[in-house]
Amino acid sequence: MVPEIGSAMYSILADTMFFPPERSSVAGTVDGLFDFIYYLSLFFFVLVVGFMIYFVLKYYQRPGHTETPSPSHNEALEITWSIIPSILVGVIFFFGFTEYLNMREAPENSYEIQVIANKWNWLFRYPNGAESSDLHIPVDRDVKFLLQSQDVLHSFYIPAFRIKMDCVPGRYTWTWARATDTTGSGIDDSSHDPFHLFCAEYCGQKHSQMRALVYVHETADFELWVEKAANILENNTPEEAGEILFKRKGCAQCHSLDGDNSAKYAGPPLNGQWGTDRQVLPRGSSSPITVKMDENYVRQSIRQPNAEIVVGRKPGMTVFTPQLLKDEEITAIIAYLKTLK
Ligand code: HEC
Ligand SMILES: [Cu+2]
Structure with missing residues (x-):
């Protein structure tokens, strides 16, 4: 989705300056739109600053240089600078809004996990009653997160999935994701490290410690995990x-x-x-x-x-x-x- 500006260079930039690798079904679209806006802004920045420098050098006041009268009006130019930005903004709006709608409503039959935020902890509650302080989800399955806060505003943010949603005291909010890659169990597995989950809304003294890990399991492993987690007192x-x-x-x-x-x-x-x-x-x-x-x-x-x-x-x-x-x-x-x- 990105112009070739030396792909090694890009991957360094992408891994360090921007986001971690894309690990959810919507991440590609989000990044595509982000990159589009980013490079478009870069293009116009260079264009505008370039012209600015050129005009300063061309027209600055100096001996032997006669002043050009200031033009009042140029129809062709004005129409161009209205139409082109309108089209660009329309394109951004169209892709931004359709993807926003897609990310707003979880697909039917999503697996639902309750997320309870409080100062300064995440608690995840699964349909069978299991609870955990790190998030565990199955791979390749739509998962809806039903968000709640017990005290102040928090924000549920998983950069690898490109999803972020506020947890608001006194009401439910939600978001969803479909993970595309599994992670290691964090103990014995050598595949990806678990992903990070952050609180992205300043919520007091230990806001920066309000983190969790996201483990993505194969379906069968997930079933085993959630079964065991439901019965910690017995197991x-x-x-x-x-x-x-x-x-x-x-x-x-x-x-x-x-x-x-x-x-x-x-x-x-x-x-x-x-x-x-x-x-x-x-x-x-x-x-x-x-x-x-x-x-x-x-x-x-x-x-x-x-x-x-x-x-x-x-x-x-x-x-x-x-x-x-x-x-x-x-x-x-x-x-x-x-x-x-
Ligand atoms: C939001 C912070 C917070 C959390 C979460 C919290 N505590 Fe406390 N706890 C305190 C504070 C502050 C005190 C001291 C004031 C008091 O006695 O109520 C305390 C006191 C205690 C005491 C008495 C300590 C003593 O030395 O006499 C015990 C026991 C205790 N907590 C156990 C727990 C357990 C078990 C949990 C988890 C289920 C827990 N706390 C969760 C803040 C917390
Ligand atoms: Cu928080």
């Missing part, structure tokens, strides 16, 4: 399930596990805390009391984080309702916290 020991949930539910965004007690993390570190005493302020009280980190304290910290605030920390932990985190999942997280030294 893992409680400690392992707790570890998965701790990352997936976003605890790791606010709690370090290496003792880092700095303001980088909103909450206190959670390693080595099991069974130890801490000072907390009960809600509405100004005299701290001592409590021990045990099962009920952790449970309360998750269900009613504002009931007791750790001295030296500000309230601000997400309230995990039973819809967000089931009782069995809290039990698994507790098992995991106990293992952290």
Whole structure:
């Protein structure tokens, strides 16, 4: 889709300055239109600046040079500079708008994945109830992403697919993609690295860390993955399930596990805390009391984080309702916290 300006040169530019390789069914069209606008602008930029320099040199005021009277009007020129840009703009509008409509509505029978954005996490929920913090999709299948935000504006952006859509609090938005290439599993596979997914709307302190990976599987592998992911509590020991949930539910965004007690993390570190005493302020009280980190304290910290605030920390932990985190999942997280030294 690109003029040959030395294809090696172009591929360097394309890989570094612009976008990663095209990996979805719409990526080619999006890039084609982008390149068309880009090279058209470049062409007119050179043309206009070229004429400008030429006229400056030709007409600047100097001894022995007589002034030419300023022309008032040139019909042929005016019609040309109206018609040609109108046609070009029409072409851009036509291709831009038809592709926009295509990208707006997911094809029927798309596989639907719910995307839940919150500060500063992505959660993906699959039709069988599985959840993940990285995105997994099947290859060569239309996938609709139903987007939600739990707090502020975020934007769901997968550069390799050339799709981007806002996640707006209080309403649903959506976009879709059909991936054309598989990626490695990230563990043992040597095919493509997983693609990147970013939040593309500044959403506060850790906006730049609001990222996820996109794994594209062969259909059969995807079915296996999504089946296993739906049953983490059954398919893992409680400690392992707790570890998965701790990352997936976003605890790791606010709690370090290496003792880092700095303001980088909103909450206190959670390693080595099991069974130890801490000072907390009960809600509405100004005299701290001592409590021990045990099962009920952790449970309360998750269900009613504002009931007791750790001295030296500000309230601000997400309230995990039973819809967000089931009782069995809290039990698994507790098992995991106990293992952290
Ligand atoms: C948005 C940030 C945030 C998220 C997400 C978050 N926490 Fe917290 N957490 C905090 C803050 C801030 C505190 C300290 C204030 C308080 O006591 O409520 C805290 C306190 C705690 C405490 C008490 C710590 C102590 O030393 O006494 C526990 C236990 C805890 N969180 C567990 C969790 C678990 C488990 C998750 C995930 C299910 C989680 N948190 C998710 C911010 C967060
Ligand atoms: Cu965001």
